[in-house]
Amino acid sequence: MIDIIVIGAGIIGSTVFYELTKQVKNVHIFEKNKQAGLEVSGHNSAIVHSGVDPVPNTLKAKYNLMGQAMYEEYAKELETPFKRIGAFVVAKNDEECKHLDILVERAKLRNIPVKRYDVHDALMLEPNLNSNIKEVLDMPTTAIVDPTHLSAQAVKKGVSLGGQAHFEEHVIAIHERLSHFEVITNFGMYQCKVVVNCGGLYADKIEALVGEPTFSLEYRKGEYIVLSEKAPQTSKRIIYPVPSPLGKGVLYVPTISGRSLVGPNAVDVDDFTPRPILDESVHDMKNKMNQLLDNIAYEYEIDRFVGFRPRVETDDFVIHEHPHVPYFFTLAGIESPGIASAPAIAKDVSTTMLLPALKARRS
Ligand SMILES: Cc1cc2nc3c(=O)[nH]c(=O)nc-3n(C[C@H](O)[C@H](O)[C@H](O)COP(=O)(O)OP(=O)(O)OC[C@H]3O[C@@H](n4cnc5c(N)ncnc54)[C@H](O)[C@@H]3O)c2cc1C
CATH class of the missing domain: 3.50.50.60 (FAD/NAD(P)-binding domain)
Known part of the structure; x- marks a missing residue:
């Protein structure tokens, strides 16, 4: 037995x-x-x-915090790569800056180190940020794995x-x-x-x-554009917009393999059958990303893929x-x-x- x-x-x-x-x-x-x-x-x-x-009082909050604290050691134990590259949450206007206030307050309560930079200081750290942005929240503990x-x-x-x-x-x-x-x-x-x-x-x-x-279960589709490891890296950190109720939005993510991702979008779907990624979706993701980051080497696109988020009510x-x-x-x-x-x-x-x-x- x-x-x-x-x-x-x-x-x-x-x-x-x-x-x-x-x-x-x-x-x-x-x-x-x-x-x-x-x-x-x-x-x-x-x-x-x-x-x-x-959001507070959820299993997502509880386990994300616990997981973040134990990941580095856990990755060593499993002999799998872990890189703490950090992330910038980018606010484009005053409304989004107010959302950064909420994140800063939460970070304080949860003991998460964060730092706010105005556009001038942010550009010193990530020169390809779009100069029309307003402010960023630096989250140095954010990491990537495979x-x-x-x-x-x-x-x-x-x-x-x-x-x-x-x-x-x-x-x-x-x-x-x-x-x-x-x-x-x-x-x-x-x-x-x-x-x-x-x-x-x-x-x-x-x-x-x-x-x-x-x-x-309900399903929310997220599509990505993959840029080759040969593409010049636009940002050392993960760049993402101020989150919305649909999720974290379209990100720029340097990956463990040296490639970069632009995505995902977030579309509710009835099933998780993969379908071809339409140029229209790609265009939309690029437009969103371009509001945060300049000089992304899209000519190095080598692949596209889709993931499905299994969600409950x-x-x-x-x-x-x-x-x-x-x-x-x-x-x-x-x-x-x-x-x-x-x-x-x-x-x-x-x-x-x-x-x-x-x-x-x-x-
Ligand atoms: C677009 C997108 C972006 C995301 N980004 C992030 C992120 O940046 N950070 C983060 O923390 N999370 C992220 N997530 C969430 C994360 O990917 C998931 O939470 C996680 O991968 C779920 O893992 P799982 O083991 O539950 O599911 P899965 O990886 O799907 O594993 C389930 C396994 O069960 C197997 N299985 C199913 N039925 C059977 C059966 N009858 N018999 C045998 N085997 C079976 C399947 O083949 C599968 O391998 C993202 C998800 C999506 C879709």
């Missing part, structure tokens, strides 16, 4: 698997793809946010600690029995005491395999044991700041929910 089965090897499932293998030997992870971190975790901005943005590599490393380390990883194995049914679950995949049937659903865009469908669904992460199916846990609606939060979610959920549940079921 397996102790705990983790479904999904995105950044959430992979880090949960790794944390569990530190405490329990008999943990298995199932991933329908060939490798870890290829879905939502492979199609995003890959930023470890400072923790200023999430979430696909991080996910793969977490699975690899978990396996080296005794866990088992099953790739190209798709969970298709789950039966609740008196003292255990039967998890059915395209390869066979496995019995386990506890199940953790980290299914990303499919988490609602996976929860529905055991009982009444307690939430449903409450606008927060869903992290719970199913109310009617004990020992079945779901981690869903993990949109941004899911990358920044992953190590903290994994550690906290393992120690406060999963390991106690396993102990209770064993006794």
